Amino acid sequence: MNVYINGVGSVNAQQAGYTSNFLAEIQQTEQHSIRSIEPDYKAFINPTLIRRMGRIIKMGVASAKMCLNDAGVEQPDAILTGTGLGCIEDTEKFLGAIIQNNEQFLTPTSFIQSTHNTVGGQIALMLGCNNYNFTYVHRAFSFESCVQDAMMLLAEKAEQNVLLGGVDELTANSLKLIERLGHLKNQPLTNLNLFNSKTRGSIAGEGANFFVLSNTIAATSYAQLLGCKMLYKPENINEVTESLQKFLQENKVQASDIDLVLYGYNGDEKYERVYTEVSDKLFNKSTVAYFKHLSGEYHTCNSFAYLLAAHILKSKSVSPSILLNDKKRAVKTILIYNHYRGINHTFSLLTAC
Amino acid sequence: MTKRVVVTGIGIISAIGKNTDESMQHFRSATSGIGAITHMDTVHKNNLPVAEVKYSNEELLSLLNISNHKSNYTRTSILGMYAAKQALESAGIHSVKEKKTGLISANSVGGMDKSEVFYTQFLANPGKGKISNIVGHDCGDSTEHIADYLGIKEQVTTLSTACSSSANAIMLGSRLIQHGLLDRVIVGGTDSLTKFTVNGFNTLMIFDKEACRPFDATRNGLNLGEGAGYIVLESEKSAAESGKKIRGFLSGFANANDAYHQTASSPDGNGAYLAMSQALAMSNLQPTQIDYINVHGTATQNNDLSEGIAMKRIFGETVPRFSSTKSFTGHTLGAAGGIEAVFSIMALEQQIIFPNLRFKTPIPELQLTPETELIEGAGIKHILSNSFGFGGNNSTLIFSAA
Numbered sequence A: 001m002n003v004y005i006n007g008v009g010s011v012n013a014q015q016a017g018y019t020s021n022f023l024a025e026i027q028q029t030e031q032h033s034i035r036s037i038e039p040d041y042k043a044f045i046n047p048t049l050i051r052r053m054g055r056i057i058k059m060g061v062a063s064a065k066m067c068l069n070d071a072g073v074e075q076p077d078a079i080l081t082g083t084g085l086g087c088i089e090d091t092e093k094f095l096g097a098i099i100q101n102n103e104q105f106l107t108p109t110s111f112i113q114s115t116h117n118t119v120g121g122q123i124a125l126m127l128g129c130n131n132y133n134f135t136y137v138h139r140a141f142s143f144e145s146c147v148q149d150a151m152m153l154l155a156e157k158a159e160q161n162v163l164l165g166g167v168d169e170l171t172a173n174s175l176k177l178i179e180r181l182g183h184l185k186n187q188p189l190t191n192l193n194l195f196n197s198k199t200r201g202s203i204a205g206e207g208a209n210f211f212v213l214s215n216t217i218a219a220t221s222y223a224q225l226l227g228c229k230m231l232y233k234p235e236n237i238n239e240v241t242e243s244l245q246k247f248l249q250e251n252k253v254q255a256s257d258i259d260l261v262l263y264g265y266n267g268d269e270k271y272e273r274v275y276t277e278v279s280d281k282l283f284n285k286s287t288v289a290y291f292k293h294l295s296g297e298y299h300t301c302n303s304f305a306y307l308l309a310a311h312i313l314k315s316k317s318v319s320p321s322i323l324l325n326d327k328k329r330a331v332k333t334i335l336i337y338n339h340y341r342g343i344n345h346t347f348s349l350l351t352a353c
Numbered sequence B: 001m002t003k004r005v006v007v008t009g010i011g012i013i014s015a016i017g018k019n020t021d022e023s024m025q026h027f028r029s030a031t032s033g034i035g036a037i038t039h040m041d042t043v044h045k046n047n048l049p050v051a052e053v054k055y056s057n058e059e060l061l062s063l064l065n066i067s068n069h070k071s072n073y074t075r076t077s078i079l080g081m082y083a084a085k086q087a088l089e090s091a092g093i094h095s096v097k098e099k100k101t102g103l104i105s106a107n108s109v110g111g112m113d114k115s116e117v118f119y120t121q122f123l124a125n126p127g128k129g130k131i132s133n134i135v136g137h138d139c140g141d142s143t144e145h146i147a148d149y150l151g152i153k154e155q156v157t158t159l160s161t162a163c164s165s166s167a168n169a170i171m172l173g174s175r176l177i178q179h180g181l182l183d184r185v186i187v188g189g190t191d192s193l194t195k196f197t198v199n200g201f202n203t204l205m206i207f208d209k210e211a212c213r214p215f216d217a218t219r220n221g222l223n224l225g226e227g228a229g230y231i232v233l234e235s236e237k238s239a240a241e242s243g244k245k246i247r248g249f250l251s252g253f254a255n256a257n258d259a260y261h262q263t264a265s266s267p268d269g270n271g272a273y274l275a276m277s278q279a280l281a282m283s284n285l286q287p288t289q290i291d292y293i294n295v296h297g298t299a300t301q302n303n304d305l306s307e308g309i310a311m312k313r314i315f316g317e318t319v320p321r322f323s324s325t326k327s328f329t330g331h332t333l334g335a336a337g338g339i340e341a342v343f344s345i346m347a348l349e350q351q352i353i354f355p356n357l358r359f360k361t362p363i364p365e366l367q368l369t370p371e372t373e374l375i376e377g378a379g380i381k382h383i384l385s386n387s388f389g390f391g392g393n394n395s396t397l398i399f400s401a402a
Helices: A055-071 A087-102 A108-112 A118-127 A139-156 A174-182 A191-196 A237-250 A273-282 A304-314 B020-030 B058-061 B075-090 B112-124 B140-152 B165-180 B194-202 B237-242 B270-283 B303-315 B332-351
Strands: A004-011 A078-082 A132-136 A160-168 A205-216 A223-232 A258-262 A288-292 A323-325 A333-340 A344-351 B005-012 B101-106 B153-161 B184-191 B229-235 B250-258 B293-295 B321-323 B382-389 B393-400
Touching: A004 A055, A004 A304, A004 B005, A055 A087, A055 A160, A055 A205, A078 A118, A078 A139, A078 B101, A078 B184, A087 A108, A087 A174, A087 B112, A108 A118, A108 B194, A118 A132, A132 A139, A132 B153, A139 A160, A139 A205, A139 A304, A139 A344, A139 B005, A139 B140, A139 B153, A139 B165, A160 A304, A160 B321, A205 A304, A223 A237, A223 A304, A223 B153, A223 B382, A237 A273, A237 A344, A237 B293, A258 A273, A258 A304, A273 A333, A288 A304, A304 A333, A304 A344, A304 B270, A333 B153, A344 B153, B005 B020, B005 B165, B005 B184, B005 B237, B005 B332, B020 B332, B058 B075, B075 B101, B075 B112, B075 B140, B075 B184, B101 B332, B112 B194, B140 B153, B140 B184, B153 B165, B165 B184, B165 B229, B165 B321, B165 B332, B165 B382, B184 B332, B229 B237, B229 B332, B237 B303, B250 B270, B250 B332, B270 B303, B270 B393, B293 B332, B332 B382, B332 B393
Parallel strands: A078 A132, A078 A160, A258 A288, A258 A333, B101 B153, B101 B184, B293 B321, B293 B382
Antiparallel strands: A004 A205, A004 A223, A160 A205, A223 A344, A288 A323, A333 A344, B005 B229, B005 B250, B184 B229, B250 B393, B382 B393
16 A cells, blocks of 8 residues: 655744645744744635634644645545644643632633644644544644554555644743743744754744645655654663664665765754764765754654655755755655654654655 | 453542442441542632542652652652552562553642642742742642652643543553553552632532532532542453453543533533443444443433433433442542543443442433442342543543453
């Protein structure tokens, strides 16, 4: 069975939505957080609903709708949503009201919208879609768990279109917490220099990236998705390289076949060694690229890397903005290797159709 | 289904006890776990009954032999660790490394029990609040603590689809085995009582000020509960290799979306109807072969009517015997599907149907009467268990006797 990406939709920090000139213009910022450039939601969501929706819901639902339009799919056979922190704006709103009003005079809207599966539920509601609808909420496995599930669904039944996406939002409070946890840079930096920063911390981000995965190739196909694997808490770099080699074998791909590797470098010197060692040991002939200076770090930011890989494979062009070491190879096969704080490691393989 | 998936272990903690024996004693003596709030500091303390686990975090940690002074475990994690460990032991698994063993856990509000302590200080001053009280906020935190406690590495992930969360974790686990990605998997969910959920459901005005009365004409809402329930699923091959006792089969499942309203169920129970009928189709069973339904049965006006209508659409005038064990445990949200899966296996093994407490009068539109007394020697081969959640998320599991 082959799996194809037949449509994409996105609310990201680089352009409003996704168009074929993605990354033609790069957003530069000195902020330590990168917010999404939000599209005109009226084009995707019933205007009477927009006012009540939290940002994450708007981003997620609009991105999903964009994606279905792109794939020419009206009703997906399944809806899978991944989110690390869910609807934190509404969670904070309701929590704040409980604390400030001493548990009295509360209204239900923010509580209802705080539920982790609100985005997936709202997509189903908008489409009138009665099909399978799961929401994964496991840190930097949230989006990848959707991919794993989608690949099983596509293996179970022919001619299926699965809508899946990763979505997370930043709020003023969550940014403050990321800072207090020491996960944010504490010196001046422009996002485009993230890789070279050689200090602790990263820059925070948010976004919603959706895909239609199908077991049927289409005129709209971007790329073929060969596989996705999650590795939980490897004890050392050896375990990572062994797992990665096994993953390549399972997908019948040689390390030398990988034209470009998209690494999850986030500018935090503590977490870059594993990428560099994997790169030197297994992929020293592959072009080295990264993406978190364009998306920021968030639990589901690997969905942005998928968008980027899909874009590269369809457009047959690589934006210079992501290159760290260009081996000038025509890009047919891409490996994405991301990890979150050394705990959640994921490998994904995409190839041209 | 191509490959049969078997149940080899069960583990539970809820308001009616910290294991299956204690739970069974409560069922036999018709003693519910619903009562006054004791562990939580809330203004609703004396006027909203809940179904609390009767142990403090410190007591639970000491039952687990974990020295608590070093840990910052949320209650969600502790309950999950407690029940998941029990499930693993009940399956006779001593080493999780010898086969591909995974953990799929679910919950609805993660480590909210600690987040609300943190936010009280943080909102007054963004520099304040103990940072260790917020690191467990996300839903994945408890799953990683459970995985680390049990030594599980192969596959670790978390689902959250409100009140159907852990039923969905069970489905995913089964599919991972059927696809050959795992040999065995601990699946279920955990949730603790929090001010967040107590106040949230209170704003929806769906709390009963008394102990709840599922499927009764005068039902007036739900009681929140807390706890954790996990089952161990294995491939038939894996169970046979270790000569393990098969406790039951997961013979069918389905998830469907009601696509009607963010919180309310549709008047024709469409999502519930689809989930039940698709699960039946997968199990290759006729509706007449279902011997007992462990209903979602929250005791809200909306759920019980909608679920009952969906049951009648499937089963016609011969609806199988049914009961809501939420009349004992309260509604444990993200843990409910796991807890009720454990009850389903207990019912199959001991051939018992649990009573639906406090039922008197059928809902006029339905005229359906649940079982109100405990039934022994029930002659049950197939049990259907429902879990429905916000976002129109409807799930059905079918368990069959070994």
